[in-house]
Amino acid sequence: MNAFVALKDVTHAYGSGDGFPAVEHLSLSIAEGEFAAVVGPSGCGKSTLMKLATGLQFPRAGTILVGGAPVTQPVRIAGMAFQNPTLLPWRTTLENLLLPLEIVEPHRSRLKRERGSYVAKAERLLAQVGLKGQGGKYPWELSGGMQQRASLCRALIHEPRLLLLDEPFGALDAFTREELWCVIRDLHAERRMTVVLVTHDLREATFLADRIFCMSARPGRIVAERVVDFPRPRDLEVTYTKAFIDIVHELRGHIADARKTA
Numbered sequence: 419m420n421a422f423v424a425l426k427d428v429t430h431a432y433g434s435g436d437g438f439p440a441v442e443h444l445s446l447s448i449a450e451g452e453f454a455a456v457v458g459p460s461g462c463g464k465s466t467l468m469k470l471a472t473g474l475q476f477p478r479a480g481t482i483l484v485g486g487a488p489v490t491q492p493v494r495i496a497g498m499a500f501q502n503p504t505l506l507p508w509r510t511t512l513e514n515l516l517l518p519l520e521i522v523e524p525h526r527s528r529l530k531r532e533r534g535s536y537v538a539k540a541e542r543l544l545a546q547v548g549l550k551g552q553g554g555k556y557p558w559e560l561s562g563g564m565q566q567r568a569s570l571c572r573a574l575i576h577e578p579r580l581l582l583l584d585e586p587f588g589a590l591d592a593f594t595r596e597e598l599w600c601v602i603r604d605l606h607a608e609r610r611m612t613v614v615l616v617t618h619d620l621r622e623a624t625f626l627a628d629r630i631f632c633m634s635a636r637p638g639r640i641v642a643e644r645v646v647d648f649p650r651p652r653d654l655e656v657t658y659t660k661a662f663i664d665i666v667h668e669l670r671g672h673i674a675d676a677r678k679t680a
């Protein structure tokens with residue numbers, strides 16, 4: 419497999435913490451365009467893995483490559499969305515979407531001259547996630563689900579080759595969650611970016627991912643890797659099939675074992 423994200427024997431401990439590693443001997447490999455999910459017991463180091471893969475933290479030992487290059491600084495080709503949408507309340511939704519473009523080159527130098535085309539791009543993205551015409555609203559005028567859709571758009575506006583999603587649907591009700599699974603499924607199908615999704619929801623991982631990594635309890639490392647080969651595009655109906663439920667049970671077993679050995 420030609421790896422787009424590769425972590426090899428990575429160990430990391432937080433300097434200001436208790437010195438006990440958050441992840442240890444962690445290795446994984448994700449191909450370009452693949453949709454990967456990471457599941458594991460609470461506190462096992464899933465968010466740490468995301469921070470390491472994007473250059474927000476640097477490991478004590480081991481190597482990390484993204485797009486074939488060692489990670490030595492924050493990774494520019496990455497976009498991120500988290501559980502809390504973190505939209506700036508004093509900016510409209512559209513202005514929130516444009517924020518990464520004010521920071522990331524080459525967009526930063528082009529934004530003033532080409533604002534019209536960037537705004538058109540942001541509006542197209544909003545329409546794609548079901549927020550057509552909502553760009554003028556402030557985040558506090560949007561529901562939680564709408565804010566999360568906007569947050570996804572913001573993560574994608576600079577067309578990242580790598581999208582990191584850390585529990586992005588965690589705070590939403592079951593129906594909105596499933597709607598957003600379909601939104602992210604369609605965005606991935608269209609753009610073919612590499613996605614890493616951290617989630618506690620095993621159905622979510624199984625519905626969306628091509629490959630699921632299960633982590634041990636802290637210090638986290640990969641204890642199981644499961645390929646999910648349901649054909650795409652996947653419909654929500656697949657979540658009611660025996661094959662799907664079997665995978666969810668299998669993953670639950672891995673996590674139960676990981677919790678026991680904690």
Ligand SMILES: Nc1ncnc2c1ncn2[C@@H]1O[C@H](COP(=O)(O)OP(=O)(O)OP(=O)(O)O)[C@@H](O)[C@H]1O
Nearest residue numbers: 432434435440459460461462463464465466467636
């Ligand atoms: N900035 C920090 N300083 C010190 N320790 C930290 C820091 N961030 C995380 N940790 C510790 O590292 C371990 C892994 O944390 P991390 O947030 O990566 O886990 P997680 O699997 O994402 O957790 P959860 O599933 O609860 O969201 C935890 O024990 C946590 O307390």
